[in-house]
Amino acid sequence: MSERKEFRDLATPAEATAAIEDLDLTPDPETVPLREARGRVLGARIDAAIDVPGFDRASVDGYAVRAADTVGADEADPVELDLVGEVHAGEAPDVTVPAGGCAEISTGAVLPEGADAVVMVERTDSVSGGDAASDRTVRVRTSLAPGDRVMFAGADVAAGERALGPGTELGPREIGLLAALGVDEVPVRGRPVVGIVSTGEELVRPGGDLDSGAGQIYDVNSYTTATAVEAAGGEARLYPHAGDDYDAMERVLREAATECDLVLSSGSTSASAVDVIYRVIEERGELLLHGVAVKPGKPMLVGRLVGSERGSDASSDEGSESDGGCAYVGLPGYPVSALTIFRTFVAPAIRDAAGLPEARTATMEGTMAVAERYAEGRLRYMPAGLVTDGGGRTLVYPVDKGSGATTSLVEADGVVAVDPDVEYLDAGESVTVQLFSPDVRPPTLFGVGEDDPLLSTLLDRVARGPRPASGERGDPRATVSTTH
Secondary structure (H helix, E strand, C coil), X not given: CCCCCCCCCCECHHHHHHHHHHCCCCCCCEEEEHHHCCXXXXXXXXXXXXXXXXXXXXXXXXXXXCHHHHCCCCCCCCEEEEEEEEECCCCCCCCECCCCEEEEECCCCECCECCCEEEEHHHEEEECCCCCHHHCEEEECCCCCCCCCEECCCCCECCCCEEECCCCECCHHHHHHHHHCCCCEEEECCCCEEEEEEECCCEECCCCCCCXXXXXXXXXXXXXXXXXXHHCCCEEEECCCECCCHHHHHHHHHHHHHHCCEEEEECCCCCCCCCCHHHHHHHHEEEEEECECEECCXXXXXXXXXXXXXXXXXXXXXXXXXXXXXXXXXXXXXXXXXXXXXXXXXXHHHHHHHCCCCCCCCEEEEEECCCEECCCCCEEEEEEEEEECCCCCEEEEECCCCCXXXXXXXXXXXXXXXXXXXCEECCCCEEEEEECCCCCCCCCEEXXXXXXXXXXXXXXXXXXXXXXXXXXXXXXXXXXXXXX
């Protein structure tokens, strides 16, 4: 009979955080095309190689003039200037503005020699003195100072000036500046490559044939974890399922360790005799932590795993061990537990490795709508939903169908962290909800009742769609619809 691994000394949440922070997830830097740089983090300082703009240019449509020729001009007493030519954007000027003259000019065009200001067309009148263009004059109805309506060379960015610093997250504005500087390739922080391995003989990839009679279920964790990795700034790489066979599990885990900065597995982390993944880590790497005092998510693993070259004998000790092995975190198998552990402990480490700032968080104060009992001596992250009552109070209700229910987090707005020494939350007690998104708002419509096809059809027409929430515990007929 296989030996059963027991949870003896559970690590504290702080110890789990420290263990993951000690793992090296830092990827190699990259250079990417400018078009693919959105959302990436700049890996090095970029200095301007050119002046932007590279020439003195008009900032409005109008006429290039000598400011001295407009002194004293106003609506009642305009000055008249001889039109000597025109300058278009993207063309080198072929005219010089003499004293008493002007040149028609387009926005963005090069300021011609002799001119030092531009008068906007709205403050002028064109006067024809004959058939030839050279016979035209322009009345200027305002006084100008040198530099008016002109952007001088280097006024935006001067050559040699620091344009963007390392650590800058690149969005449309930053990419626009880089484009203006002529940068076509950008040095960025690498995205940690995260290998994702779901374990369990019962798993079937979505789209495959499911045999419910044999206890098969669709693989949820591979897709939810991959999406969460990408949201945290990592690059997710899915690997084939690993069954409960030691050799098969070792083979796929070590392949992932060879190719990735971090390996995430889900399932096979509990104390069951068939959950052998901790033995793979112990024998082919280093197991730093097995079990954390949190709910959900107690059966968590943290360690390092030595990879093996593709095609080599996975049972051999070949592979790079120079860095102590690839970072490894084992998530629980239940989807709610896996996502809770990932969000709490792993996502911050991925964001840090990618150079991204901490995720925007938000909290909301509310009062418990119902009483909730809990007495397991572990930090509990209780999924919770929000609703506003008739008096404007924010009510918090547990949304917990158990770690095996995939709908619990979908139906929740956030979590309430319940301290290990708190055994009971009373109805009306104040709590703090850690929202899943700063955009979460309590719903404007709240309904209770059985699932109804007509109501579902009506709710489909709501712009910010409703979601069902848990009804009375133990009564599968009771549902709650909340509409935002």
